[in-house]
Amino acid sequence: xxxxxxxxxxxxxxxxxxxxxxxxxxxxxxxxxxxxxxxxxxxxxxxxxxxxxxxxxxxxxxxxxxxxxxxxxxxxxxxxxxxxxxxxxxxxxxxxxxxxxxxxxxxxxxxxxxxxxxxxxxxxxxxxxxxxxxxxxxxxxxxxxxxxxxxxxxxxxxxxxxxxxxxxxxxxxxxxxxxxxxxxxxxxxxxxxxxxxxxxxxxxxxxxxxxxxxxxxxxxxxxxxxxxxxxxxxxxxxxx
Numbered sequence: 001x002x003x004x005x006x007x008x009x010x011x012x013x014x015x016x017x018x019x020x021x022x023x024x025x026x027x028x029x030x031x032x033x034x035x036x037x038x039x040x041x042x043x044x045x046x047x048x049x050x051x052x053x054x055x056x057x058x059x060x061x062x063x064x065x066x067x068x069x070x071x072x073x074x075x076x077x078x079x080x081x082x083x084x085x086x087x088x089x090x091x092x093x094x095x096x097x098x099x100x101x102x103x104x105x106x107x108x109x110x111x112x113x114x115x116x117x118x119x120x121x122x123x124x125x126x127x128x129x130x131x132x133x134x135x136x137x138x139x140x141x142x143x144x145x146x147x148x149x150x151x152x153x154x155x156x157x158x159x160x161x162x163x164x165x166x167x168x169x170x171x172x173x174x175x176x177x178x179x180x181x182x183x184x185x186x187x188x189x190x191x192x193x194x195x196x197x198x199x200x201x202x203x204x205x206x207x208x209x210x211x212x213x214x215x216x217x218x219x220x221x222x223x224x225x226x227x228x229x230x231x232x233x234x235x236x237x238x239x240x
Contacts, residue, residue, distance in 0.1 A: 073114035074152050078102065080109040080133065084126040089113075091122030091147075099125050117154055121147040214240060 078089045080102055087109040088099035093116070102109035102124075121139060123132050132138060132148045139149040212220040221236040 072154075073116055074154075075112050076115045076150065076152055078111045078113060078122070080124050080126065081107070081135070082126065082131075082133070084109070086127055088125040089122055090125060091120050093120045093122070115150075115152050117152050119149060119151050121149055123147050 080087045087102040090096050090099045100111055102111040123130055137149045138146050140146050210222045217240050219238045219240055224231055224233045
């Protein structure tokens with residue numbers, strides 16, 4: 001009997017402990033599942049990961065597109081002021097595979113080459129020998145060779161771009177190429193009505209010549225001349 005009662009007491013204690021453990025273990029997921037904040041702690045990273053991945057992939061794609069986008073070629077002047085008969089120029093802009101001839105212009109040699117924006121190394125080929133211009137910026141490459149360095153920037157051509165836009169606007173002849181506007185019906189069959197202050201025709205009294213009546217022995221004459229967008233009026237006072 002003693003053993004039986006002690007076993008029962010031990011089983012009851014184990015049952016209470018197991019019940020307490022089950023209660024604690026059961027309450028914890030209820031709190032986590034019922035609370036949105038607790039759920040975000042465990043699932044927030046999983047929910048944000050796809051969005052962050054999509055944003056990262058989109059950013060990489062935009063970066064690759066911007067890197068592949070070709071830059072606009074800018075006219076760049078190469079000038080050799082030293083001595084020589086046959087002068088050429090070559091550089092990193094053409095991978096050093098060809099020589100561009102320079103044209104003699106009075107006391108120097110000049111060539112205009114369209115280069116993309118950025119830094120470029122170049123060198124002159126004068127009478128069969130490679131040389132650089134010491135008066136221009138230089139750089140030493142990995143092999144120890146000294147080359148000239150030029151930097152083509154977009155800001156250096158902003159003035160030319162603005163002038164190009166203005167010239168395109170001024171050279172627009174689309175309005176001139178269009179057919180003339182249609183006159184009102186019957187307008188071409190009659191003479192236009194004169195202004196109220198003009199009682200005679202324009203051929204009799206030109207609009208740019210005026211004469212006032214003689215007063216106090218002085219006659220006043222005036223003439224208006226047009227100079228570009230301005231009108232100049234000259235008055236003449238003549239005593240009589």
